[in-house]
Each structure stands twice: as structure tokens, then as C-alpha cells.
Amino acid sequence: MSDAPQDDLPERASYRSILESGPQDYVIQGRYLKQHHAGIADLYLGFLKSLESPHLGFPVDRFEHSLQTATRALRDGRDDEYVFVALFHDVGDALAPANHPEAGAALLRPYIGDDMYWLVRNHGVFQGYYYYHFLGRDRDLRERYRGHPMFEKTAEFCEKYDQAAFDKDYESAPLSAFEPLVRRILSQPPRFVFE
Incomplete structure (x- = not known):
């Protein structure tokens, strides 16, 4: 800025x-x-757009993955906060690829509720259920969170939206379709969280 x-x-x-x-x-x-x-809002949208490259070998770049995730949530009738989180869930990749869920969650936390913050912060290990075993890791690491009030919602987010959003033939909504929602949410006074 x-x-x-x-x-x-x-x-x-x-x-x-x-x-x-x-x-x-x-x-x-x-x-x-x-x-x-x-x-x-311009700063955050810039972070999101920076995910366009490199593609890192994924079937679609991370920007398209973000658009697909958000589009799927939008078309499924999810509320504004959920769609916002779906759009920005991987924004931490722009700043801290080694721990993108925590970095993204920290960026979003002043603008989202505690449940959605928990979902973003922990979605990486829940997403691992779909591929960790290919890397020699335990795909059931998410089980350590079993019993947490957000366990099922985070598992559902990954199953329905995150892991499914790598389809090169999917027709995503353009970023402009989400921009009013993004600007509305990010125009709210940030919650100051000190923990």
C-alpha cells in the first residue's frame, strides 16, 4: 500500500x-x-492474485484453485463468510508456503469468526487425508482433532470444496464476482485478537 x-x-x-x-x-x-x-481489500486481493504463478505442477494454479473452491461454496449456497474463507483459505501460500494454513488464518482472523479461523488454520492436516499416504505420512493425522466442534465442518470443507477444486475443466466464477463480498468483509473494523 x-x-x-x-x-x-x-x-x-x-x-x-x-x-x-x-x-x-x-x-x-x-x-x-x-x-x-x-x-x-486491495492488498488481500493482490495476495490472492499472486497465487497465479508458479503452478508448482498442480493441475491448476493456486489462484484458480482458490476461485474453484469459492465458486463451489457459493453455488452450494454457503454464507458470505464461508465463501470468503473458501476464496482465501490458501492465501498463506503467497507469504509462507511452508505453513500456509497458519499464515492464511492469521491474515484472515481479524475479519472472520473463531470457527472459520479454526477451519483455515487446520485445513492443511484435514486436506492431508486425501494425499499424505502418497508421501509416506499418516493420512489420519486429522484424527487428533476428533471431538473438536469444528472437526466435521473442516472435514466437509476439504471433501466438498478444497480437495475437489483442481479440475482444469471446471467453470469458476471470475474474481470480479467475489470482489464486492471481499470488499464488504474487509471494510469491517478488524477484531483485535491478542493470544
Whole structure:
């Protein structure tokens, strides 16, 4: 995101350490953060678009996989938050391929509920049910979560949407079909989560 929109706000906080800060400093910073947050949807959409390449040998690139996952959820009548999560579930690949579920979940957490956060954060091990055995890993690693309130919903997400979304002949909705939903969700004030 560019610093250009902030040029019309000449004020800056005056502290040299957080210990020296006062309420007026956070009023100033709050004005900048409001402008900064206005560009979050573009930033997240950029992360998503960056999954177009490389294809890494998959039948479709990760961007198309994301569109397919979201399109399937949309056509199945899932709610907006679910479709948003389906679209962005692999966005962590753009930043941290080695632990993309956790990275993606961290990016989405301020904008989604706890259940959907859990689904994104753990979908990788649930997706492993479909291929871990080809890599010499235990495909039943997801069983360690058996009994968790989101176990069945996460398993269903992977079965119906995630693992099925590698079809080069599938007609996905374009990103533009999801953009209003993305902008609506990301325009909400973020939940601040400190854990």
C-alpha cells in the first residue's frame, strides 16, 4: 500500500518510546490507520492474485484453485463468510508456503469468526487425508482433532470444496464476482485478537 494517501495528514505522533506516548498520539495514529485500512481489500486481493504463478505442477494454479473452491461454496449456497474463507483459505501460500494454513488464518482472523479461523488454520492436516499416504505420512493425522466442534465442518470443507477444486475443466466464477463480498468483509473494523 502506498503512503501517498497519507500525505494530506501532516501530523505525526511525538513520542520517542511507547512509555512517553499519550492519548493525543493515538488520535493522530488512528486517523492514519483509518486511511491505511481503506486499502486492505486491495492488498488481500493482490495476495490472492499472486497465487497465479508458479503452478508448482498442480493441475491448476493456486489462484484458480482458490476461485474453484469459492465458486463451489457459493453455488452450494454457503454464507458470505464461508465463501470468503473458501476464496482465501490458501492465501498463506503467497507469504509462507511452508505453513500456509497458519499464515492464511492469521491474515484472515481479524475479519472472520473463531470457527472459520479454526477451519483455515487446520485445513492443511484435514486436506492431508486425501494425499499424505502418497508421501509416506499418516493420512489420519486429522484424527487428533476428533471431538473438536469444528472437526466435521473442516472435514466437509476439504471433501466438498478444497480437495475437489483442481479440475482444469471446471467453470469458476471470475474474481470480479467475489470482489464486492471481499470488499464488504474487509471494510469491517478488524477484531483485535491478542493470544
